[in-house]
Amino acid sequence: xxxxxxxxxxxxxxxxxxxxxxxxxxxxxxxxxxxxxxxxxxxxxxxxxxxxxxxxxxxxxxxxxxxxxxxxxxxxxxxxxxxxxxxxxxxxxxxxxxxxxxxxxxxxxxxxxxxxxxxxxxxxxxxxxxxxxxxxxxxxxxxxxxxxxxxxxxxxxxxxxxxxxxxxxxxxxxxxxxxxxxxxxxxxxxxxxxxxxxxxxxxxxxxxxxxxxxxxxxxxxxxxxxxxxxxxxxxxxxxxxxxxxxxxxxxxxxxxxxxxxxxxxxxxxxxxxxxxxxxxxxxxxxxxxxxxxxxxxxxxxxxxxxxxxxxxxxxxxxxxxxxxxxxxxxxxxxxxxxxxxxxxxxxxxxxxxxxxxxxxxxxxxxxxxxxxxxx
Amino acid sequence: xxxxxxxxxxxxxxxxxxxxxxxxxxxxxxxxxxxxxxxxxxxxxxxxxxxxxxxxxxxxxxxxxxxxxxxxxxxxxxxxxxxxxxxxxxxxxxxxxxxxxxxxxxxxxxxxxxxxxxxxxxxxxxxxxxxxxxxxxxxxxxxxxxxxxxxxxxxxxxxxxxxxxxxxxxxxxxxxxxxxxxxxxxxxxxxxxxxxxxxxxxxxxxxxxxxxxxxxxxxxxxxxxxxxxxxxxxxxxxxxxxxxxxxxxxxxxxxxxxxxxxxxxxxxxxxxxxxxxxxxxxxxxxxxxxxxxxxxxxxxxxxxxxxxxxxxxxxxxxxxxxxxxxxxxxxxxxxxxxxxxxxxxxxxxxxxxxxxxxxxxxxxxxxxxxxxxxxxxxxxxxxxxx
Numbered sequence: 001x002x003x004x005x006x007x008x009x010x011x012x013x014x015x016x017x018x019x020x021x022x023x024x025x026x027x028x029x030x031x032x033x034x035x036x037x038x039x040x041x042x043x044x045x046x047x048x049x050x051x052x053x054x055x056x057x058x059x060x061x062x063x064x065x066x067x068x069x070x071x072x073x074x075x076x077x078x079x080x081x082x083x084x085x086x087x088x089x090x091x092x093x094x095x096x097x098x099x100x101x102x103x104x105x106x107x108x109x110x111x112x113x114x115x116x117x118x119x120x121x122x123x124x125x126x127x128x129x130x131x132x133x134x135x136x137x138x139x140x141x142x143x144x145x146x147x148x149x150x151x152x153x154x155x156x157x158x159x160x161x162x163x164x165x166x167x168x169x170x171x172x173x174x175x176x177x178x179x180x181x182x183x184x185x186x187x188x189x190x191x192x193x194x195x196x197x198x199x200x201x202x203x204x205x206x207x208x209x210x211x212x213x214x215x216x217x218x219x220x221x222x223x224x225x226x227x228x229x230x231x232x233x234x235x236x237x238x239x240x241x242x243x244x245x246x247x248x249x250x251x252x253x254x255x256x257x258x259x260x261x262x263x264x265x266x267x268x269x270x271x272x273x274x275x276x277x278x279x280x281x282x283x284x285x286x287x288x289x290x291x292x293x294x295x296x297x298x299x300x301x302x303x304x305x306x307x308x309x310x311x312x313x314x315x316x317x318x319x320x321x322x323x324x325x326x327x328x329x330x331x332x333x334x335x336x337x338x339x340x341x342x343x344x345x346x347x348x349x350x351x352x353x354x355x356x357x358x359x360x361x362x363x364x365x366x367x368x369x370x371x372x373x374x375x
Numbered sequence: 376x377x378x379x380x381x382x383x384x385x386x387x388x389x390x391x392x393x394x395x396x397x398x399x400x401x402x403x404x405x406x407x408x409x410x411x412x413x414x415x416x417x418x419x420x421x422x423x424x425x426x427x428x429x430x431x432x433x434x435x436x437x438x439x440x441x442x443x444x445x446x447x448x449x450x451x452x453x454x455x456x457x458x459x460x461x462x463x464x465x466x467x468x469x470x471x472x473x474x475x476x477x478x479x480x481x482x483x484x485x486x487x488x489x490x491x492x493x494x495x496x497x498x499x500x501x502x503x504x505x506x507x508x509x510x511x512x513x514x515x516x517x518x519x520x521x522x523x524x525x526x527x528x529x530x531x532x533x534x535x536x537x538x539x540x541x542x543x544x545x546x547x548x549x550x551x552x553x554x555x556x557x558x559x560x561x562x563x564x565x566x567x568x569x570x571x572x573x574x575x576x577x578x579x580x581x582x583x584x585x586x587x588x589x590x591x592x593x594x595x596x597x598x599x600x601x602x603x604x605x606x607x608x609x610x611x612x613x614x615x616x617x618x619x620x621x622x623x624x625x626x627x628x629x630x631x632x633x634x635x636x637x638x639x640x641x642x643x644x645x646x647x648x649x650x651x652x653x654x655x656x657x658x659x660x661x662x663x664x665x666x667x668x669x670x671x672x673x674x675x676x677x678x679x680x681x682x683x684x685x686x687x688x689x690x691x692x693x694x695x696x697x698x699x700x701x702x703x704x705x706x707x708x709x710x711x712x713x714x715x716x717x718x719x720x721x722x723x724x725x726x727x728x729x730x731x732x733x734x735x736x737x738x739x740x741x742x743x744x745x746x747x748x749x750x751x752x753x754x755x756x757x758x759x760x761x
Contacts (some may be wrong), residue, residue, distance in 0.1 A: 043464040046406055051583075090648070092657050096402075099463070100594045103407040104644065107587035111637020114583070118631035136478070210415065214471030221460050221468055257482045262475035269472040276459055284457060 022246030031219035031241030047213030052083025056115025137208030207261035218268035308363035391614030398589030418477030446568030
């Protein structure tokens with residue numbers, strides 16, 4: 001199946017449309033909430049919580065005996081929340097650092113979940129298979145019902161986000177200030193953590209436990225590179241997330257044997273790499289270009305400063321001097337000389353150079369940051 | 376107990392020891408999550424190794440997997456150095472991407488081989504004894520026993536050889552560099568050991584248990600001691616204990632061995648987290664409570680010290696003046712009475728000589744912030760102890 005066929009199918013095929021819509025919504029909500037996780041330096045909380053949700057799924061199945069997705073997800077939500085708050089308790093009450101707490105909760109909850117899953121599998125009850133779809137996720141099992149559910153959660157989440165925008169923002173960047181203003185920091189914190197857990201739990205069915213953290217992180221990390229404004233970042237992250245969802249679904253649908261989760265993650269990772277390299281203000285490429293330009297400017301300035309030192313010892317600043325007295329050490333090359341001439345800082349006449357008024361003025365103020373460069 | 380059962384427990388214990396040693400240093404260096412990242416991102420290395428050799432038992436697989444573990448560390452550090460994102464974000468970006476590549480490689484190319492993501496993540500210790508090491512038809516025991524044994528031997532000899540260097544660079548990287556131990560070499564050395572251990576252990580116990588075995592025993596031990604040697608020994612002990620107890624739990628429940636080992640690790644951690652003598656949750660909460668009461672006591676005594684008027688020292692006045700609840704002021708007054716710091720006559724409280732003395736010392740301490748002033752009262756109070 002080629003891409004064009006895929007887009008034709010997208011409008012005709014019910015299943016594919018449902019799945020694409022589901023992954024798009026998931027990507028958007030993860031991008032939005034992921035922005036907060038990344039800015040709060042809780043990037044790996046997502047990884048820990050998604051693993052911590054597993055025993056909840058198993059226990060919900062053991063108690064109710066159904067495979068109803070919503071019931072299982074409520075179990076996942078509860079055990080995810082327990083995990084999240086236990087992590088907080090460990091870092092707050094003991095001297096263990098957050099990385100240890102995250103790794104600990106992640107592995108222990110997941111191991112316990114596996115114990116329960118294998119225990120369930122050995123039970124004489126034929127209804128148990130299919131729980132392990134939460135491990136790696138199966139976007140193909142998304143039903144229209146699930147998508148509606150996801151969409152309504154996203155809507156609620158969006159509303160809360162808009163309602164408490166100011167509080168969330170101030171919490172992120174200056175928590176002490178938020179406290180002095182009298183905001184109930186604990187409640188806001190609880191709210192945002194719960195929403196992050198909710199987003200993760202929603203994603204479990206689609207991309208699975210292992211790759212969920214990337215869904216949360218990657219769009220936000222990519223969006224961070226393009227802007228310094230929280231609002232734009234959240235919107236961008238949602239767009240990146242939704243795009244990765246749709247494109248990932250398209251690619252995996254157009255090939256055989258490609259599971260959706262890993263492809264979505266790889267698409268999101270491509271966004272990240274692209275943003276890391278090509279973002280105009282922070283990207284590696286432009287940063288390197290700026291670096292090279294600065295280095296060249298420095299060479300020019302060095303030559304100019306040397307020329308200035310000579311010129312200021314003469315009455316007439318435009319008194320010609322031999323090119324020979326310049327050397328490598330002063331940053332002189334044939335190219336730098338012609339560049340200075342281009343900028344009209346000097347005039348070159350045969351083997352002699354002379355400073356211009358403009359060049360003299362510029363060189364005199366070279367280290368004076370008050371004067372704006374006017375080129 | 377059959378010999379297969381004995382072998383499983385032996386393998387599990389060796390894995391636990393081999394993981395606990397690098398795990399201790401990872402926890403101390405605040406790099407615990409690197410083990411999680413490595414355990415996931417060895418997958419593409421394994422798959423590529425398998426495509427080259429087409430043999431699941433080949434040592435090349437282990438080498439490739441360990442290499443991709445080290446590549447993970449290098450990638451994470453590269454992203455950190457660009458300062459585009461924070462450290463933990465770098466980890467969170469790298470390993471899911473590598474893991475996804477591994478999963479896709481498997482699903483595209485190796486559908487019909489026994490190389491399954493479930494197995495990679497979860498492992499199956501129960502099958503370990505069936506994979507025997509045969510040389511010229513002689514049975515030398517299970518292969519994974521030998522693999523993990525060799526890795527453990529290497530880890531132990533490196534630990535003994537470089538204990539001092541590891542210790543210094545863990546606690547004071549600046550000093551270590553000044554003394555001439557290259558932090559880079561030690562860092563990558565530790566990362567390589569962690570990577571190789573993860574690879575060697577995972578086909579016996581699975582990626583997640585490796586993470587649990589690295590972090591949980593070390594974290595549990597860290598709640599109990601500050602001494603590096605004791606911490607190493609304790610985490611080895613917790614690891615081995617959980618391995619053996621976990622095996623029997625799995626035997627009893629007829630469930631995954633690695634899952635139940637992790638569960639035992641979790642329960643041990645929970646117990647220590649709650650009941651550790653100094654750092655446990657209960658003792659921390661108790662200490663906080665005590666400190667609260669003592670701060671109140673101090674405020675109360677200072678108040679008495681400042682006021683000679685009877686009105687200010689009336690027992691009912693305290694409630695309104697220092698703004699305390701009834702219960703709290705009663706407990707503070709009781710505490711002060713028990714320590715003979717105050718006397719109460721007709722509901723008027725006055726300081727005794729002892730109380731006066733104590734208050735003066737406390738004021739001295741608050742003003743000068745000099746520890747020697749309070750040596751004599753330290754005994755009675757939690758507040759000044761730490």
